[in-house]
Amino acid sequence: MSTFSQDPRFQGIKPFESKVWLSSPTMHGDEQHWVDEAIQTNWVSTIGANINEVEKQIAARIGVKYVVALSCGTAALHLATKLAGEKLYGQARVNEGTLQGHRVFCSDMTFGATINPVAYEDGDAVFIDTEPDTWNMSPEALEKAFELYPEVRLIVVAHLYGTPGKMEEIRRIADAHGALIVEDAAESLGAKYKLNGEWVETGTLGDYNCISFNGNKVITGSAGGMFLTDSEEDARKIRKWSTQSREAAPWYQHEEIGYNYRMSNIIAGVIRGQLPYMDEHIAQKKAIYERYKAGLADLPVKMNPFDAEKSQPNFWLSCMIIDEDAMCGQIRDNLKATYTHTPGKSCPTEILEAIAAFNAEGRPIWKPMHMQPIYRDHDFITINGKMHPGCFDVGADIFRRGLCLPSDNKMTPEQQDKIIDIIHRCFR
Numbered sequence: 172m173s174t175f176s177q178d179p180r181f182q183g184i185k186p187f188e189s190k191v192w193l194s195s196p197t198m199h200g201d202e203q204h205w206v207d208e209a210i211q212t213n214w215v216s217t218i219g220a221n222i223n224e225v226e227k228q229i230a231a232r233i234g235v236k237y238v239v240a241l242s243c244g245t246a247a248l249h250l251a252t253k254l255a256g257e258k259l260y261g262q263a264r265v266n267e268g269t270l271q272g273h274r275v276f277c278s279d280m281t282f283g284a285t286i287n288p289v290a291y292e293d294g295d296a297v298f299i300d301t302e303p304d305t306w307n308m309s310p311e312a313l314e315k316a317f318e319l320y321p322e323v324r325l326i327v328v329a330h331l332y333g334t335p336g337k338m339e340e341i342r343r344i345a346d347a348h349g350a351l352i353v354e355d356a357a358e359s360l361g362a363k364y365k366l367n368g369e370w371v372e373t374g375t376l377g378d379y380n381c382i383s384f385n386g387n388k389v390i391t392g393s394a395g396g397m398f399l400t401d402s403e404e405d406a407r408k409i410r411k412w413s414t415q416s417r418e419a420a421p422w423y424q425h426e427e428i429g430y431n432y433r434m435s436n437i438i439a440g441v442i443r444g445q446l447p448y449m450d451e452h453i454a455q456k457k458a459i460y461e462r463y464k465a466g467l468a469d470l471p472v473k474m475n476p477f478d479a480e481k482s483q484p485n486f487w488l489s490c491m492i493i494d495e496d497a498m499c500g501q502i503r504d505n506l507k508a509t510y511t512h513t514p515g516k517s518c519p520t521e522i523l524e525a526i527a528a529f530n531a532e533g534r535p536i537w538k539p540m541h542m543q544p545i546y547r548d549h550d551f552i553t554i555n556g557k558m559h560p561g562c563f564d565v566g567a568d569i570f571r572r573g574l575c576l577p578s579d580n581k582m583t584p585e586q587q588d589k590i591i592d593i594i595h596r597c598f599r
């Protein structure tokens with residue numbers, strides 16, 4: 172707080188009494204009812220009415236035939252990626268992943284949970300650069316990647332911050348190369364996309380689809396995730412794998428490796444209580460996005476973009492990106508960041524520090540996977556082919572100039588106006 176409290180630009184601003192969060196859980200009371208019922212009826216493990224009900228409700232809402240409730244989105248992504256690998260390359264030896272020896276094209280600007288399952292399955296993630304229109308996988312860069320590696324048969328794609336990516340183009344490219352798609356709709360639950368002229372929900376756009384009920388998502392179970400599919404066989408397989416791969420025998424009999432990934436009926440009770448409020452939360456998130464857009468319109472910044480003709484985001488996180496010529500000096504190494512304040516300019520580091528100083532939570536843009544030390548040896552493909560010196564890197568540019576704004580659906584208009592005011596003062 173010290174530097175900002177003494178900075179004349181911020182005179183008269185008081186910190187928020189209670190923290191304004193990036194995106195926190197919003198309970199309504201119904202959750203307690205379903206959790207209590209699970210406890211009173213003693214259905215507290217991985218079988219029960221709450222699980223059946225949330226699977227049914229999500230299937231109806233998203234428009235898929237089968238849903239498998241799992242412990243988290245990461246578990247859903249792991250099993251989806253494994254299943255894709257098994258479909259493509261056959262059942263792996265027990266001590267090997269299904270993607271061993273195979274490259275997989277992956278979204279680059281996403282949370283690590285999207286693409287880590289490729290490594291869990293011994294695959295080799297190749298990162299595909301981002302396009303500036305939706306901040307998702309660039310179909311153009313994906314085409315380039317297939318020119319370099321025509322043998323690839325799997326694409327893992329996420330919808331960043333609740334904004335659907337260019338799935339029509341990505342599907343066309345995948346089909347042309349006989350590739351399967353794992354769709355990570357963890358951040359985009361409830362977002363819609365116009366596919367071949369028809370509005371469909373994200374979570375239906377891949378061959379294997381995943382959602383999350385992590386505490387920061389539009390609705391939460393405190394944890395939880397789901398695998399979504401129209402294939403009864405795939406649903407059965409994922410359900411079996413998630414419950415330790417038990418065969419139909421009187422004793423523990425195993426023909427496949429197993430996982431303990433099934434959702435608990437307690438978690439499902441929280442989700443059951445949240446489901447009626449999903450549209451309300453999305454409407455609140457949308458109002459927050461629009462208030463930022465109007466409130467920041469006079470600054471040299473833009474909101475995270477989407478294509479209004481082709482998509483209806485769920486507006487999970489509102490983000491902004493600073494125009495290049497309004498960026499002050501900013502240096503980030505692997506663990507720290509500094510900046511030099513320049514009148515009329517600012518940068519994500521300054522704005523995030525200012526917001527934090529007044530007790531609100533923003534966050535840097537998810538650091539692209541190709542910039543992560545753990546994946547430094549992996550290929551990164553841009554619209555100009557394999558990354559080379561002088562080649563423009565869209566993901567790194569958005570990471571450098573962008574940031575996630577406090578987007579909690581419980582934030583009041585007055586609190587949001589104060590955040591907008593703080594951002595203005597950063598540019599003074």
Ligand SMILES: Cc1ncc(COP(=O)(O)O)c(C=O)c1O
Nearest residue numbers: 243244245282284285357383385
């Ligand atoms: C894009 C994305 N994929 C996957 C996950 C992982 O989901 P979970 O936390 O439910 O495991 C998250 C966040 O939590 C996410 O943001």
